[in-house]
Amino acid sequence: MVRSNNQDSAFAGDYLFLVADGMGGHAGGDVASALATQQIAQSDGEPTGSPKETTEILRKAVLAANRKLRDTVGDRPELAGMGTTFTGFITVDDKLALAHIGDSRLYLLRDNTLKQITIDHTFVQRLVDSGKITEEEAKIHPRRSVLMRVLGDVDSSPEVDTEVLDTRPGDVWLLCSDGLCGYVEDPDIEKILRRRNSLQGAVDALIDKSLAHGAPDNVTVVLVETTAEPHEIVDPNPRFAGSAANAPEPRDGSVSTARNRLLNRRRPVRKAPVVEESHFESRIDEYLAELIAETKRRNRRRRLLWIFGALAVLIAIGGAMFFGYQWTQSRYYVGTDGETVIIFRGVQQDLGSLSLHSVAEDTGIPLKTLDGNERRQVERTLSAGSIEEARDIVLRIGDTNE
Structure with missing residues (x-):
């Protein structure tokens, strides 16, 4: 056909x-x-x-x-x-x-x-x-x-x-x-x-x-x-x-x-x-030798392509992780260490052993001075897009507490 x-x-x-x-x-x-x-x-x-x-x-x-x-x-x-x-x-x-x-x-x-x-x-x-x-x-x-x-x-x-x-x-x-x-x-x-x-x-x-x-x-x-x-x-x-x-x-x-x-x-x-x-x-023997040489060249090219491909994947993963981490460090949230109200930089989650948050400011406001509803909100954490927004949240909590 x-x-x-x-x-x-x-x-x-x-x-x-x-x-x-x-x-x-x-x-x-x-x-x-x-x-x-x-x-x-x-x-x-x-x-x-x-x-x-x-x-x-x-x-x-x-x-x-x-x-x-x-x-x-x-x-x-x-x-x-x-x-x-x-x-x-x-x-x-x-x-x-x-x-x-x-x-x-x-x-x-x-x-x-x-x-x-x-x-x-x-x-x-x-x-x-x-x-x-x-x-x-x-x-x-x-x-x-x-x-x-x-x-x-x-x-x-x-x-x-x-x-x-x-x-x-x-x-x-x-x-x-x-x-x-x-x-x-x-x-x-x-x-x-x-x-x-x-x-x-x-x-x-x-x-x-x-x-x-x-x-x-x-x-x-x-x-x-x-x-x-x-x-x-x-x-x-x-x-x-x-x-x-x-x-x-x-x-x-x-x-x-x-x-x-x-x-x-x-x-x-x-x-x-x-x-x-x-x-x-x-020319069986010559043809076999030629094919073996061609196979070696092809395998070498495949190995190089595999290596470059693996490197590209690793670079892509590393880039994604880097920019992902940078993004997390542009975020803030109000939480507590169990004693005082803390402004944290980052996000609550951890990536394995890598912590994605750190203390930005310790407000010094005792957790026990907050009323029941505010305490629960702080314990659940309050997200903020910037350090200024996080400070505003803390001020509102402090004003209410006064």
Whole structure:
């Protein structure tokens, strides 16, 4: 709902399922994910080897896609710097042959509990793994868009994570771009998957949830469920999605009602944040050193700001106390020390151990010589705005007493 083009691509075949999230801006992200997806989709077919062998086949297909992207940049230099993530697997009997690079993710819902399977190849994930920041801090870190590994023209032989995964009947496997997991919390994803009536319904609900958060990034979702028996392939045509699709593909029920409502609105439900483009950073150690130096500078600035702020607060409090005390010393009241009538300077209250009043004049008028009403007034004290006003009060008391 923010981007003008779709840089995501996806494929759901007979045995191969994948998601790719392009990077490189308007000029290259959609091209990168589409080329990689179409190249790797050629690997879709019934596996003939073991799960481990199939994993190696998928890894080589991913590297072939990387070469395709490099060759494309050679022919079209304006696409330099484009790249894409890749997360996908091939089903082999009751196993999954997984390959992964970038920050698109694979989740598993098993026994109604959601678990993230892949590890993001991002700079913030490296900081989390090293204990420098927490998972919560990673979500708002200013470098969260920096990728450490991608497919593209940046690395001739990128490192691709591979793994063989066990499956059980009832497992639901979720492939998604960070347009979903970057804005929808895992507990919300789990809740939608647990309450699903169908896989397609869950896909629609997950995308609707991202739209409800403003959908600041492209969002792509692929769901695969493990069945007890081999599943008959009803639709022999593989499904491409996003920029890899040659044309919009009709879907049963079309777009969900909730999505229609959101897409037809002039503004998203929530104000969408500005999305920083993902970018690749190959100089990991140099980049880490640069970021550490930047963090030190930022922390130093924060400490200085904190110190100046604390000083400003202390000065403000001290000023308020000084001028407040000065004001109290401009006030007077007539009272008693228990024996005689006294004119006090200040106010009756004390500030902790600090007395806010002192004797200005001892009138020498014995308290016992006053009648009952005057004595009570003096004991309760009589306020005055100046020393002259206080003396006038004393004179009136003295006159009455005479």
